[in-house]
Amino acid sequence: MSEKVSVLIDEKEVGERIKVLGEKISKEYEGKTVHMICVLKGGVAFMCDLAKRISVPVTMDFMSVSSYGGGTTSSGIVKIVKDLDEPIEGKDVLVVEDIIDSGRTLSYLMHLLKKRNPNSIKLCTLLDKPDRRVVEDVVVDYTGFVIPDEFVVGYGLDYDQRYRNLPYVGVISFDD
Numbered sequence: 001m002s003e004k005v006s007v008l009i010d011e012k013e014v015g016e017r018i019k020v021l022g023e024k025i026s027k028e029y030e031g032k033t034v035h036m037i038c039v040l041k042g043g044v045a046f047m048c049d050l051a052k053r054i055s056v057p058v059t060m061d062f063m064s065v066s067s068y069g070g071g072t073t074s075s076g077i078v079k080i081v082k083d084l085d086e087p088i089e090g091k092d093v094l095v096v097e098d099i100i101d102s103g104r105t106l107s108y109l110m111h112l113l114k115k116r117n118p119n120s121i122k123l124c125t126l127l128d129k130p131d132r133r134v135v136e137d138v139v140v141d142y143t144g145f146v147i148p149d150e151f152v153v154g155y156g157l158d159y160d161q162r163y164r165n166l167p168y169v170g171v172i173s174f175d176d
Contacts, residue, residue, distance in 0.1 A: 005153060005163065005170040009145055014126075014155055014168060017144045018046070021124065022053020025094065025142060033057040035091040035118075039109070040064040040082065041164070042098030045156035046126045046144075050096060061085055065105055078108040093118040094142075098156045099127040103135035110138070127152065127169065145169075 025034065034054060038047040040062050051058050064082035093113065100106055106123065113121055124142035131149045147169075153159050154166030163172070 002175045004173050007168050008171050009169040011167040018049050019053050021142050022050055026055040029056045032092045035059045035093050037093060037095045038062045039097045042156040043096050046098055047096040065109055078105050089117045091118050093121040095123045097125045100125045101129050101132045103133045103138040106138045107135040
């Protein structure tokens, strides 16, 4: 089986949208420090570029949460692989994710983080697939792009750990 990747959102569009998100976040967090929590591994490229576009002070931490394994669909079972290094109590938290699909992972994660008593908690995603949502309580505060129900790679997103390095978001297709 071979794979082919076609461009869905080009590098320029991604960069322009991240700039707009950074400006909006900067305005809404004026006078505060944004504590960004990146959901590894896919969110790294997005969070790093987004942080550069935020003009208020930023701190960062990382979590690794898995629900996919090596496949192309969520298993529905959320597993914390790496927890935060520091407490978030009293902080203004911005969870940064690469993509929201079924919503299971983010629903679980947001409920878990809210129990840790942050001052505020918001969610930012580069890509949102609302057509795939099975969990309705996921509120996305900042969205880069709403995309169709396609399996996407690039800009941090992977297929079996490959394609994360692409500077754009692409749709992967498989030939038999």
